[in-house]
């Protein structure tokens with residue numbers, strides 16, 4: 001183990017050098033690095049487990065670290081925990097949790113603690129704080145140095161309450177996520193030792209080498225690639241080598257995962273395990289309970305998932321890992337590196353839908369991995385956006401796949417529970433505001449950007465974002481700068497006000513007048529949010545013209561060819577003006593309709609004033 005840390009220390013020097021040379025553009029900040037080696041023994045009678053761990057931690061920050069933090073997530077499943085109290089006191093409790101944690105008996109609770117925590121062989125001081133643990137180091141960890149922590153850990157798998165645990169509603173024995181002492185992330189904003197209250201995660205990039213000792217009747221699905229399939233079988237390919245299981249009732253499953261920020265697994269005695277290869281992509285694994293009613297939908301799933309991965313590779317960036325597993329478990333759908341836990345009793349449409357969403361997380365949660373505490377919308381929202389595009393490919397529909405997100409956002413605004421998306425995910429006052437903000441607002445934020453920079457520019461920008469920021473924990477500023485570079489436009493106003501405020505958007509057609517041979521159209525900004533405006537004019541003879549009014553703050557406009565339709569670009573709308581007037585040749589008698597936002601992508605809170613239909617025979621002044 002010592003040798004390992006020395007070699008990783010020497011390897012880091014050329015890496016850092018490269019890093020500094022290439023330090024331009026976005027996502028060029030330093031990243032911490034971890035290497036876990038864990039061996040774990042789970043007793044399926046008591047549901048208790050013990051582990052031994054060696055953790056090599058490399059400090060790539062410019063700071064000297066005197067302490068490090070771990071997450072002990074299983075301690076959330078104890079009466080009185082932050083998750084328990086929050087779940088019972090929030091205005092709109094999550095029905096999956098409610099007061100279930102408060103009612104747990106000692107043998108049903110979760111438990112996780114470490115013991116014998118040594119740093120390079122010297123004792124450390126451990127301070128437990130519920131779901132977080134502070135380790136005061138024996139010796140400060142200097143910049144660009146690696147230190148090795150060795151420790152034992154012990155835990156009890158709780159009955160399944162939220163995401164992880166034993167005996168889920170569909171009878172899956174073990175859904176093992178957030179199960180081991182997990183090093184917290186340290187970045188340019190400092191430590192992120194978030195307690196486990198309900199929301200999602202942020203982890204350190206690294207490599208996992210995990211050996212799981214378990215009763216041989218169980219089949220395991222895990223993050224990573226199984227290293228010893230010939231000693232395991234259970235549906236794992238052994239190539240040309242014969243299966244050679246050891247004697248006795250125990251198997252040692254050895255998994256390795258590289259360049260990931262978490263490790264999850266699941267185990268059950270009744271898993272049916274099948275695989276499907278994505279051409280020029282990962283091997284997909286499928287694990288479901290051996291129950292007849294599941295078979296029809298799960299039989300159709302692999303074909304859809306191959307197409308989903310191929311679409312994502314082409315339109316959003318190349319999936320980097322060798323495999324991905326769809327695993328029945330958990331309490332709905334939850335993403336992990338190279339693996340998802342999904343409930344499996346679903347019709348095929350729902351099964352495909354949840355599988356697309358969770359596997360698409362591989363791009364935003366898995367590879368890009370924005371801090372989900374601070375920027376949940378960059379994970380869920382971007383995942384929803386890309387999933388919508390995938391679902392449109394798999395199940396083509398005349399409806400805009402992102403229209404639902406806009407509606408969800410509008411309903412949140414109307415509810416009065418709207419909060420700025422920049423709030424920490426656990427600190428929203430309601431579950432519904434968090435959910436709609438992370439999922440619907442995040443999707444809308446991306447989709448609506450098409451009206452600003454152009455549809456084609458947006459799609460090219462999504463590929464560029466992935467290429468630029470993969471494995472770099474991007475923040476909003478990184479996405480903004482990538483999109484600014486892709487479009488050549490200034491987007492500060494868009495990012496500042498949509499993310500940090502609850503201002504709303506409302507543009508309106510104020511009047512349409514006949515002046516000599518021209519139609520004079522006046523628009524009005526009634527809301528606080530700023531946007532460029534697209535206008536479509538439809539004449540009775542069937543002609544249709546599109547006009548784009550850039551916002552002055554953009555310092556330019558989307559180019560011709562960036563939208564699926566042709567348009568004329570008008571003078572920019574000076575942002576301080578509440579009104580904007582322009583004219584086009586034509587007669588009001590020949591005019592049928594003037595409408596704003598023909599693509600219907602803007603989050604305009606009052607659509608009633610976005611279009612005027614002219615009565616046959618026309619009229620003079622039209623005031624909607």
Ligand SMILES: [Zn+2]
Nearest residue numbers: 357361380383
């Ligand atoms: Zn999600």
